[in-house]
Amino acid sequence: MDKIAVTGGTALHGTIPISGSKNACLPLMTAALLTDQTLTLTNVPNLADIGTLSNLLASLGATIDHDREANRLNLRVARLSSPLAHYDIVRKMRASILVLGPMLARDGAGTVSLPGGCAIGARPVDLHLKGLEAMGATLDLRDGYVHASVPRSVSGGRLRGVSHRFPFVSVGATENLLMAATLAKGTTRLVNAAREPEIVDLADCLSSMGAQIEGAGTGTIEIEGVDALSGTEHRVIADRIEMGSFMIAPAITGGDVTLEGGRIDLVSSLAGALDAAGVSVEEVPQGLRVRRRDDRLNPVSIVTEPFPGYATDLQAQMMALMTLADGTSSITEQIFENRFMHVPELARMGAQIDITGNTAQVTGVESLRGAPVMATDLRASISLLLAGLAAKGETVVSRVYHLDRGYERVEEKLRACGARIERISGDD
Numbered sequence: 001m002d003k004i005a006v007t008g009g010t011a012l013h014g015t016i017p018i019s020g021s022k023n024a025c026l027p028l029m030t031a032a033l034l035t036d037q038t039l040t041l042t043n044v045p046n047l048a049d050i051g052t053l054s055n056l057l058a059s060l061g062a063t064i065d066h067d068r069e070a071n072r073l074n075l076r077v078a079r080l081s082s083p084l085a086h087y088d089i090v091r092k093m094r095a096s097i098l099v100l101g102p103m104l105a106r107d108g109a110g111t112v113s114l115p116g117g118c119a120i121g122a123r124p125v126d127l128h129l130k131g132l133e134a135m136g137a138t139l140d141l142r143d144g145y146v147h148a149s150v151p152r153s154v155s156g157g158r159l160r161g162v163s164h165r166f167p168f169v170s171v172g173a174t175e176n177l178l179m180a181a182t183l184a185k186g187t188t189r190l191v192n193a194a195r196e197p198e199i200v201d202l203a204d205c206l207s208s209m210g211a212q213i214e215g216a217g218t219g220t221i222e223i224e225g226v227d228a229l230s231g232t233e234h235r236v237i238a239d240r241i242e243m244g245s246f247m248i249a250p251a252i253t254g255g256d257v258t259l260e261g262g263r264i265d266l267v268s269s270l271a272g273a274l275d276a277a278g279v280s281v282e283e284v285p286q287g288l289r290v291r292r293r294d295d296r297l298n299p300v301s302i303v304t305e306p307f308p309g310y311a312t313d314l315q316a317q318m319m320a321l322m323t324l325a326d327g328t329s330s331i332t333e334q335i336f337e338n339r340f341m342h343v344p345e346l347a348r349m350g351a352q353i354d355i356t357g358n359t360a361q362v363t364g365v366e367s368l369r370g371a372p373v374m375a376t377d378l379r380a381s382i383s384l385l386l387a388g389l390a391a392k393g394e395t396v397v398s399r400v401y402h403l404d405r406g407y408e409r410v411e412e413k414l415r416a417c418g419a420r421i422e423r424i425s426g427d428d
Contacts, residue, residue, distance in 0.1 A: 060083075109148065136151070155186075240263075315379070323353070
């Protein structure tokens with residue numbers, strides 16, 4: 001397995017281009033299942049998860065042309081040649097469950113393995129399934145698979161529009177039901193829907209395909225089902241999690257970095273937290289300019305919440321930053337359990353962190369020290385890399401296949417700003 005070695009202590013200066021959003025691209029790819037015409041996505045990041053979902057869609061009958069140099073992806077599902085999303089692929093990535101809604105909407109049937117792909121808690125898919133049941137699907141969970149179909153007695157084998165309230169906000173469930181509703185009979189009303197920018201991006205693409213959608217980006221989305229959708233071309237939005245991670249890079253090392261293509265509306269909660277910590281975030285023509293105002297950071301308290309609140313996917317990175325603040329910070333994780341697995345690894349680097357329940361008290365230290373550390377999940381991996389950029393000496397991060405799931409050319413982007421970083425290929 002590959003490792004990444006970082007020698008810390010260098011302030012970063014330069015420009016980092018922000019890639020297309022992985023979390024937006026994955027549901028956009030599954031939207032190709034809703035039409036027999038070609039869906040073209042541009043600004044597609046070259047990431048392991050994109051390849052995994054491409055393999056799954058191909059197994060269902062998609063023809064895929066991926067121009068990685070141009071970041072362009074053409075998908076066409078002339079017909080669903082297989083109704084089975086197999087465990088061997090689905091186990092690698094939780095977003096695979098997003099094929100179920102489109103399969104039911106288009107063909108009235110689908111069998112999907114219960115997903116895997118993450119180590120940050122149970123993250124159950126019951127919200128997806130309950131919503132699809134409300135729309136008329138019959139579900140049978142057996143042998144690790146969800147066997148789903150729409151009986152002929154329900155709108156002639158077609159999903160039906162309903163008013164459905166999510167018991168709590170779920171991005172994935174909102175995406176799945178939003179896609180399913182585009183071809184359902186009648187009007188679907190999704191209440192307590194997720195408001196994330198990725199939801200808005202998906203709705204924009206579906207609308208371009210001919211869907212009738214109102215309210216995306218608010219807590220209530222209304223979808224009037226149509227008989228068919230067409231192909232379209234759609235540009236994937238910038239990755240706000242990659243953007244936020246790279247915003248913390250000059251904050252933790254010092255320096256002055258411009259994030260090309262960055263948008264402050266996608267990361268407003270993080271920008272506010274960084275400002276309180278003593279980090280300037282400024283909109284410029286190229287995107288966002290980030291630089292630390294003072295020698296020492298101020299402590300900041302954050303609580304993760306659904307958008308527009310502070311993103312759980314940026315919690316580990318903020319914790320790495322607060323290990324160097326002048327005082328004690330409080331970080332409360334409200335979205336996922338088991339999302340403090342990076343804490344023991346940061347402690348190996350000299351961080352002082354105490355956990356009580358779902359809250360971490362981070363007492364800043366004068367400096368971190370390099371150490372061998374192990375990534376446990378995608379966002380933990382980037383937090384350790386960020387800590388390594390600021391630490392004295394060398395930090396070696398192992399199990400960076402987690403990092404490759406969500407960050408494109410991370411070493412190249414950081415090295416261009418002066419970071420001393422390299423990938424080490426080989427076995428542990």
